[in-house]
Structures are given as structure tokens and as C-alpha cells.
Amino acid sequence: MPADTALAELTERIRAARADKTPLDIRGGNTKAWYGEAPVGTPLHTSALAGISSYEPTELVVTVRAGTPLVTLEASLAEQGQCLPFEPPRFGAASTVGGMVVAGLAGPARAAVGGVRDYVLGATLLNGRAELLSFGGQVMKNVAGYDVSRLLAGSMGMLGVLCEVSLKVLPVAPATATLRFEMDEATALQKLNTWGGQPLPLHASAWWEGTLVLRLAGAAAAVQAAQATLGGEVVEVPMAAAFWDGLRDQSDEFFVGARKAVDGGASLWRLSVPQTAPPLKLSGEQLVEWGGGQRWLCTSAPAATVRDAAAAVGGHATLFRGLDKSAGVFAPLKPPLDRIHRELKRAFDPDGLFNRGRLVRGL
Template structure:
């Protein structure tokens, strides 16, 4: 990046001033994920001043964008070339940015098959707590010798620094897509999903809620048609299928709308990550299952302890995704040595604790 860029210099000066004054900064792009993680603290640091797509090499399947670039704009540019971000980053609302996408590390319905945000990060430029501009990785997959810092930034929620620019691997849009609908119980849906996972089917996404299982197929036309014939179920009209998966991605479908209403009334929306083979967790409240059984949403008024205990018994963990009261802690507690590693990384990149204090954990 050009260190003489006025927008970059603005960010550098803000960080230097905050460090000198012992102040703290809350890194903020479009603000679409302010609800995620612990409550944001510090003076807002607007990253939308640094925007634009630095380069796009369609034949190399690589795009580089600045942190304040609109996620919608990036996806539109890729779509013009028949390409996409395969992990389907959720938008939640208009205005989401590329920097926020990487910092949050959240992926959509195709995550279990396509991979996570970090799997597509090739390189990144970071502004650390000392006001230094650091570059990690590059624009090819095999570019890492030692600690892969660029991918470490995915899910860091801005606690290590300002993600100034990121290079991402992209993929061609699949030539064929279809959605199938089945009526079955939670337990039957989990068993069926695991049975399908062991077969050569072009499964791309799944969602079960209230007795209905929807499955998305993606790939070559012949493979999708063969899977439709082999799996059965009801073939959904394409426009409805597209709208459903987009609504699920952005938490705008019926389940999450109702969950939002429940949260406003004192309940909590939990994101439970478990092995896909785990049986139903038996938790009270409305449940929605994604990622072949690996991601289970639960909106409930139950205390945090039984939710986290159920996740632990199933071999996973629970995150308090949306809630008015976050006193139970948003993320599952870190155990040694992970806790030490997190704190040492924070100390190395942001020794004065300038960025997003406590957004992940106390002291981080």
C-alpha cells in the first residue's frame, strides 16, 4: 500500500494519537456486526475512508480489496466475471465492509463444504498498535513460511489491529444449483444428512427447522440432476430457493426474525458448534440446524450454563450470538495454552491495548 495515501495516513495518525494519549479505539466499518462479540468500547475509528478494489485477476482467481470497501460492491465486481466468495459472508444489513467480513470471520450456509473465511485469505496488510503498517502473506496459496498471520486475523474482531487490505481467493460461480425439500424430524434429518455426506453428492448447504429440511445442491448440471433423481424430495422453484438461502445467510428469514423478537424480550440466540454426527442436544427453545448438523442455532430463555454444558457434552462449544444481557460471556472460556497464546499475540501486535478492548475476552 502507498504510505502516502491520505486515507491511510489518517488512520495511522489516529492510532498514534490514541496510543500517546492512552486512549482506546473501536474499529468500525459499516457497523453491521456491532452486536457480535462483547460490547464495543473506545472512540470509533472509521475504516470506510480506506476503500476500493486494489486489483482483480480473474484468471488467477484472486482479488485484493481495501478494508472499507463495501462487501456488496466486491461481490458485484466478482459476479461480473462469473466469480464469487464461496464461503457466503453474511451481510446482516446494508453497509458491511471487507475488513469487517474478515475481522468477524463469519460464513454462510455453504461453510461446511466450501470452507471458512480464513481458508480464502491469501494475504493481508495490518496497522498495528504501534502505528506500523505490516504486510503478511501474498496473492497465492503457497506463500507462508512460519506463522500464518494473515489468516490469524480472520475472527480476531479487530483486537490485533486494523485490517487495511486483504487478498482473497475466489471461485467461479457453480453452473447449476437446485434446492430440495423434505419433511422429517430433527433426529431423522441429522441421520439423513450424515448418510448423504458419505456419498458423492454435490451437497452445498442444508437447513432444518420445525420439521422441514432444505438441501442445496451445487455443481455441474449433470451431477446436480443425478443427485435430484437419487435423493428424491420436492424440487423447489429456483427463485424461492435463492431467496431462502440468501435470507438464511443474512439472518433475514423467518427463524431469525422471530429470534430477534425473542431476544428483544429477554431471550438469547446461541450459536452451537458441534460435530455433525452429534444427536439432538435436547435444549429448550426454537432450533435451526445448518452445515450438515455442525451448526445449531438455539433461541432460548434458558440460563447460559445448561446451553454450554450441552455443547461441551456433544464435543463442541456455544457462542452467545445475540443477547441484551451478555454477562454470561459471549465466547466459551479459553483453556491453557490457548489463553496464553491469545494474550501473547495481543501483546505483540497491540501492546498498549488500543484496539477493540475486551471485544473477544477480558484483556483482549
């Protein structure tokens, strides 16, 4: 379907929904329906709004429509030796670029390169009045006033229908190496903090069940020098690639086991804490990423116990997967942030049509 036709159909659907006061559940590939609070409303599909609008490899910028499959975009970038540096999780071939942006999730390299919002340059959005709005552009220094395009990253579709987005991309690192170390969690965290303060090309890390895996990436000379400095067991390239892809797409052993546990009544939590935080004394199984800054916890412990433990070290906890969401998926917002969320929702979606309650209950 031509982009103009798809956009016109979406616009008419929004106008009709506004007239009828019908809530809309925005869907791309529908691969993350489990994430966030329960979807509400009539499905509004964006998959017809697909295709790469423009791509300038020499400028490191791509503009792509929201319904474009993520695998399609990454394949086009790979042909030019480029990538999305933040390694967004691919929860299946149907995952879309729009879903990637509004979910705001990033993979193993997040601590080294930044998150989704750091690579959003501009966006177009259909708001709750069925108006097509444009924000930002195709260069980094183009923002005057409130940076709405980056605000869309992690918004869970609560502000409107993302139609198109311009993203900064980067060349694939010329050299990588993966190292493995046997050590307990406390030692791993101490090592990661020490190494993080040194001029080393650290790119990703993961600790689980007594094993720390470290990825180096950058210039070949820098990677080789870091290998000599750090030591450890070198992981062969095919095995390393499979490991990091499995971690990125949450298809590795930890996450497969966690999903089975969730089906049995446990919960998978995503804890965002300072990298310097000590090991958290919580029951269940943990996987530590991002130099200690992201800690996955599969547990049957009460939500209050998990959130209190995260808050005690200066972080917060999100219920990533779980059958029981009665305690809320996202950490409760402090009053000033709650007010900002509600005012933004009213400004962009005054009738509360889009993804009602997916990010903040009552919105």
C-alpha cells in the same frame, strides 16, 4: 478519499491514541456492533479506506481495501461469474470487507467449501505501534512461518486495523438445485450424515420445524444425478434463492423471530458441534445448518445449561445475540489457548488500544 491519505490519517490517529493511552473501537460499516462483547473506546472508522486494488479473474484473486462495502465487491465478482464461496452474511448494505474478515462469519455453504480464513491469501495491518505490516501474498503457497493473514479471520479487530486483504475467489457453480423433505430432526441428522459419506454435490442444508432443505451445486450432470438419487420436492429457483439469501443474511423467519425474542429477554446462541452429534435436548427453538455442525438456538435457558449441553457432545456455544452478556459471549478458553491469545495481543497491540475486550475479556 485517496487510499494513501486515508491510511495516513488512520496512522496518525493510532499514534495519537497510543500517546494518550486512548482505546479505539475499530468500525467499518458498524453493522455488527451487537456481535461480541460490548465495544469500548473512541470510534476509528475505516470506511474511507475503500476500493478494489487489483482483480485478476483468470487467477481467481482479488485484493480489496478493508473499508470497501461487501456488496461492491460481490457485484464486481458477479460481473465475472465469480463469488465469495463461503457466503459471508450481509447485515446491510454498509457491511465492509474488513468487517467480514475480522468477524469470521460464513453462510450456508460453510460446511462444503470452508470458511473465511480458508480464502484469505494475504493482508496488510496497522498494529498498535502504528506500523504497517504485510503478511502472505496473492497465492495459496506463499507462507513461511506463522500464517498471520489467516489469523486475522475471526480476530474481531483485537490485533490491529486491517487495511487490505487478498482473497481467493471461485466461479459460480454451473448448476444448482434445492430439495425439500419433511422429517424430524433426528432423521434429518441421520440422513445428512449418510449423504455426506456419498459422492453427492451437497452444498448447503438447513433443518427447521420438521423440514429439511438441501442445496446441490456443481456440474449439471452431477446435480441432476443427485436429484434422482435423493428424491424430495424440488423448490423453484426464485423461492430457493430467496430462502438461501434469507438464511445467509439472517433475514428469514427464524432469525426475525429470534431478534424479537431477544428484545424480550431471550438469547440467540450459535452452537458449533460435531455433525454426528444427536439432537440437543434444550428448550427453545432450533435451526440446524452445516450438515448438523451448526445449530442455532433461541432460548431463555441459562448460559451454563446451553454451554454444558454443547460441551457434552464435544462442541462449544457462542452467545450470538442477547441483551445479557454477563456470562460472556464466547466460550471460555482453555489455559494454553488463553495464553496464546494474550501473547499475540501483546505482540501486535502492546498498549491494548484496539477493540478492547471484544473477543476475550481483559484483552
